[in-house]
Amino acid sequence: MSRNSKRIAKPxxxxxxxxxxxxxxxxxxxxxxxxxxxxxxxxxxxxMGECWSRGTATLMILGNICTRACxxxxxQTGKPTELDLAEPPRVAEAVAKMGLRHCVLTSVARxxxxxxxxxxxxxxxxxxxxxxxxxxxxxxVPDFKGEYEKLDLxxxxxxxxxxxxxxxxxxxxxxIRKTASYQRSLDVLSHARERGFKIKSGIMxxxxxxxxxxxxxxxxxxxxxxxxxxxxxxxxxxxxxxxIDRWATPEEFDQWKAEALALGIEVVxxxxxxxxxxxxxxxxxQFKTQQKASA
Numbered sequence: 001m002s003r004n005s006k007r008i009a010k011p012x013x014x015x016x017x018x019x020x021x022x023x024x025x026x027x028x029x030x031x032x033x034x035x036x037x038x039x040x041x042x043x044x045x046x047x048m049g050e051c052w053s054r055g056t057a058t059l060m061i062l063g064n065i066c067t068r069a070c071x072x073x074x075x076q077t078g079k080p081t082e083l084d085l086a087e088p089p090r091v092a093e094a095v096a097k098m099g100l101r102h103c104v105l106t107s108v109a110r111x112x113x114x115x116x117x118x119x120x121x122x123x124x125x126x127x128x129x130x131x132x133x134x135x136x137x138x139x140x141v142p143d144f145k146g147e148y149e150k151l152d153l154x155x156x157x158x159x160x161x162x163x164x165x166x167x168x169x170x171x172x173x174x175x176i177r178k179t180a181s182y183q184r185s186l187d188v189l190s191h192a193r194e195r196g197f198k199i200k201s202g203i204m205x206x207x208x209x210x211x212x213x214x215x216x217x218x219x220x221x222x223x224x225x226x227x228x229x230x231x232x233x234x235x236x237x238x239x240x241x242x243x244i245d246r247w248a249t250p251e252e253f254d255q256w257k258a259e260a261l262a263l264g265i266e267v268v269x270x271x272x273x274x275x276x277x278x279x280x281x282x283x284x285x286q287f288k289t290q291q292k293a294s295a
Contacts (some may be wrong), residue, residue: 011247014233014272058104058140059091059278061124062117066108068142070177072167072204074237078143080112088124092131103128106140106277111179116144125157136160138200140276146184148191155195160281161228162192163200165276166221171211176242190224200228202276205248205256207234214256222263229265231256232274248272264294 063084069077095103105124110117121141128137138161144150155162166189167173170182185201193199201221205214223228231253236244250272257270 008244008247011249013250014247050191058106059094060106060108061087061091062110063105064108067111068109068116068177068179070167070180071242072176072207072234074241075108080108080110083113085119085123088127091124092127095128095132095135100132100135102136102138103132104138104140105159106276107142109142111145115153116142116147116150118144118150121154122157125154125159126247127159129153138163140165141188143180143184143188146187151188151191152195155192155197160198160202162189162197163202163228163276164188164192165202166217167202168204168207169209171213171218172207172209181238186220186224189221189226193225198227199225200211200230200276201226202230202232202274204232204234206244206246207242207250208245215259218260218265219263222260222265226265228267229260229269230274230276231260231268231270233272 063080063082064076064083065080066073066075066077067080089103105121105128107117109120121139125137125139126137136158139154139159140163141151141154143164144154164185166182167180168176168183173180173182174258189199189201203214205216218229233248234242234244236242253270253272257268260268260270
């Protein structure tokens with residue numbers, strides 16, 4: 001995909017809360033004191049100010065250098081220099097200090113490791129569960145190259161929600177995700193679903209996708225029994241990344257939400273600033289409420 005140095009003017013509906021308040025400072029201190037990374041910082045999330053001001057953050061394990069170079073993602077890429085085996089208890093302690101009822105864990109891709117980081121993933125989930133038995137655990141994982149024995153190490157640790165993002169439509173997978181695969185991502189999600197887990201995925205708009213391609217992607221996710229879907233606007237981190245093709249309007253996000261719900265996806269968070277972990281606790285609560293109502 002060609003780079004485009006010309007920036008498209010940001011529309012009026014894209015407004016993020018600036019970092020402020022005592023809870024923001026407290027979250028920052030907890031992250032720093034425990035020598036942790038967050039995807040909020042590494043991926044330049046537009047919602048960091050709002051989430052940290054509410055006392056929540058998405059913790060990123062296995063370092064802050066990714067072995068992949070997706071053209072949409074601001075996380076640093078290269079050869080990782082660290083494997084911190086003492087990280088899991090520090091993550092668990094940070095979750096406790098934040099008082100989280102629902103925590104979201106994610107990681108960089110670690111294709112340099114024989115297990116892709118799966119053992120550290122499992123240890124982290126178990127450490128968080130042991131230290132915070134009342135906290136729901138959502139994991140946002142890489143695809144582990146589609147190798148189920150690695151994926152099963154994570155699933156065996158029993159997270160509450162399994163999240164893996166499709167990111168974009170099938171046609172744009174190669175230029176946007178490079179080493180990932182549309183079908184592989186569907187297979188990873190389907191494998192978790194077949195093992196009895198609640199599954200979640202996300203798609204970005206504004207990368208050059210067509211309307212019928214978005215619809216097909218949502219239909220494909222619904223067909224494997226997706227429980228939770230997030231839809232958000234792609235935001236170009238800098239001119240070095242894939243250009244923004246268009247700004248999807250709030251009305252379009254509403255349209256896709258209605259279509260996804262009609263296809264049977266139980267919870268849909270759809271809007272310009274929505275990200276995978278944005279309002280994850282509320283999504284989880286909404287999902288549990290709907291589950292009880294249908295029981």
